[in-house]
Amino acid sequence: MDTCGFRSSCVFYNDLKEKRPVTLGYIKEEYCDSNYSLCARFMVYTARGPCTVSKYLFPEDIHEACKILDELN
Numbered sequence: 852m853d854t855c856g857f858r859s860s861c862v863f864y865n866d867l868k869e870k871r872p873v874t875l876g877y878i879k880e881e882y883c884d885s886n887y888s889l890c891a892r893f894m895v896y897t898a899r900g901p902c903t904v905s906k907y908l909f910p911e912d913i914h915e916a917c918k919i920l921d922e923l924n
């Protein structure tokens with residue numbers, strides 16, 4: 852299975868791993884271990900690099916990711 856290559860540097864992922872493992876299970880199933888290219892964080896990481904993404908950007912928040920990416924253009 853293909854997994855997201857940003858897992859070790861993703862603050863959101865690592866925060867959930869430590870504090871909310873049940874929620875992480877859902878996120879992994881929906882994004883990290885499957886459809887990671889649809890994750891808002893992945894989209895911004897790919898364009899700007901892992902250190903530039905707020906830990907408060909949720910994987911579902913495509914609208915916010917688009918706003919961030921638009922600001923780059």
Ligand code: SF4
Binds near residue numbers: 863893
């Ligand atoms: S939350 Fe998104 S960027 Fe972070 S590890 Fe999962 S798929 Fe990758």
